[in-house]
Amino acid sequence: MSHHSNRLDRDEELEFFEKMLSGGISDRILLIHADGGMGKSHLLREFVQECQNKIIHVAMDFKSGGISIPELLSRLCDAIGWEHFDNLSTLIQQFNTGTTINISENILLGQNKIAIEQALNAPDEETREKQRVAITDALFHDLRAFPKAVLIFDTFNDCDPVVAKWISGAFLTRACHAKNIIVVIAGRIIPEPALDWHGICHELVLHGIESKHFEEYAKSKGIKVHPERIRGICDAFNGRPLPILNQLEAYNLQERHS
């Protein structure tokens, strides 16, 4: 089935990601487009596994909701360690000169997130945009210090519209110029490739999986179902993993209880 046990076939996609990591291809932005239940989150977990202990990486899932730009930046820096973000920290301090943050009144947010929120606070959209761009520049300036860093965003379709605009714009433009950065974005909706970064971007559409892989999966799990039946179910769902696995699990349970 694959060189990973207990998983369905996504070898091609994983190979592509491995090539991105090794620099075997020039693409550094990977957009994964897939309908619900196609297995994209599972695939991203494999990507994370691939990075584990080798490459600095951060994975963020927008399904949890309410992730603003300050929240995203603060999570990213928390995950990697604020000590690696001197430029960003200095800029935030500069923007916040003269303001104080009362932690006891803002427990929910955490000091760093409040500081970023305040740094992005301005009375007009033009100034806010300028500050967002300056903060993005500082972030990538710091990220360039790593030999390689991978940023993975899942469920982009649930991303806040302002954050989505920022990722598609300032963020990916900077990522495009930072040659050590790899970005993976997955969702039912993905960013529209822009002129300045479409040249290093690869769009991947997750298609259904062939029946034979489900047959092997059932066999490995000890689920006794006739291959014909699996083929029928697979055809009904065009190889979309979630409903097919649900049905195989139903057979598994029915068999155990019979």
Place this chain on the structure above:
Amino acid sequence: MSDDLLKNLSEAANDDEREWLVTKDLLDSLPENLQRVAYAASIPHWFDSKVLSALCPDLTEQIENLLEQLSHLPFVESFKDRGFNIHEKTRKLILDHFWVEDQDKYIAVSKAAENYFDNAIKASSEIANNQIKKLKDEIKEEDILQQKIQEWIDNNRKALQGFDPQYQIERIYHLVIADPEQGADAIWQQGVEWHDEFDYTYATLTSFIKAIHEHIDNGRVKDRAKYWVLYWEGVVASKQYQYLNAKKIFNHLMSFVSKDNRLWAMANEDLGDVHNQLSELPEARARYEEALPLYRAIGEKIGEANCIKALGDVHNQLSELPEARARYEEALPLYRAIGEKIGEANCIKALGDVHNQLSELPEARARYEEALPLYRAIGEKIGEANCIKALGDVHNQLSELPEARARYEEALPLYRAIGEKIGEMYTILNLADVASKEKKFDLAIQLAESTIETAKKISPSNVASAFNNLANIYEKKKDYPKAIEFYTKAMEIFTGSQAYMIRNRANVYLKMADAENAEKDIVRAEQIQPNNPFLFLRKGELANLKGNFEEAIIFFMKAIDIIPRFSGAFFGIGMSNLRAGKIQEAKISYQQGLSFTDAVDELEDTIEELEKLKSRQPSLLGVDDILEMLKTWKPDKK
């Protein structure tokens, strides 16, 4: 089921129906308790053993084991830092069927979920309050206290998770099902708290709206709760400058009927603001008038005062100055009664603006001087800068040019410090105006031109305004073709209802004695702002140009009806009488005009007009006397 599965799958009407067949088969295959837990786990957006215990309290003892089994099912995913969740697609199918097939059970589980998240929020709050109180008692130095609190927060993230806004969203998400009326109130109250975020992205409010929409889109939530969600959607669109979208959302909301006076009052007021932003002033007025009695009915003083003030602003923009003043005077005691300092200061400043437009300059100055310390006391920098700039405007109109410049130069760094581009731009334009009055035209033009790039970053209407001000300088320089060129450019950039630019160009055409083009502009300006005093002034001047002196006097009188101290209109009547041979009446009118004149330079155009008349008609009686009267006039410094 299994035997018929392929047949049923092929006969299913759509993908959802097909997917439900297999999901249901799996759910039906689960042992009874695991099945119960699976249905309950679909209600929240995420779950762990504590959540599941709260949803199925009778299974508490087995819950860890059941969670372990549940987590291995294909439709269960891990959820970072919060446990697990049911896959979005499967969850939707389960909830749709759960709602239809056992609504009472659905509501009961939602009630338990609401209770769980409410308790989690309260528990985090209690833990934090106790610890902070303890640390405050122990540590008196503020810096060290903040550091210790931060350290404690970092080490107790899990216990403080109830502070995460997603917990509050989750609580209300379940409350709208458990108790729709309380849920609707919670949507209103939570929206009030979240509609004002530091970074203006409204991510939390947007996430909140999205969560409740899930119920609305599936028909589980109706009426008030649904309307409040629509309301906040409109607010977010409006805050993000998507005025047309906001108008669409608010109008959609208005198509429903609700007895919630607060909701209807707030929606009407906000839609009024949107109309205002779109320069749809009659529509804005209608909305504020609709909101006002609703606020009164619920005894919401701040809403009532804001609506009255907003109505004053509409009157002000329509040049209905007495009505604007009356509204501001009505709102002011309301703001004072509830101690709303910002509203009080804004009303006083607005009253100053009305006085200013009515040429009641001492009264305007007094109002600005009254508002200024109020703004300073509450740290409202923009109000402070606006007041200082307005005081500069008063000096400017009195031709106290060094004082005017000093005020503008005081306001400018305040605007810059808070990044207020519009205030900065108009202050520079005012400095340009001062320079042009000092006949330093090159400097004035340079200053006005320097604002164009800034204006481009703000909005087309501000670019148009910058060109309009540049044209004003050329008009003062008497370079009329250049003035017309820039007024025309301003109008081309902003095609909205900027009637003052059209009237300004008409003024230049009148000075060039081009009656045909002046009339075209006057007609166009009248279509936008039919009751503006400066429109009547230009109509009077046009009638004078055409020799229709009686008609001219009627127009000038209309202008005086609106601004009783309108010196320019009195001079217009003087000119009509003079040219009609009524010398005594003319002298009286010029004297009246002088009694309302604040500065010598206000007389420049009038003197020039009389000198032109003298050169055209040297035998016309009375011209020399009036010229002498104007040239020797000095302002009453009192």
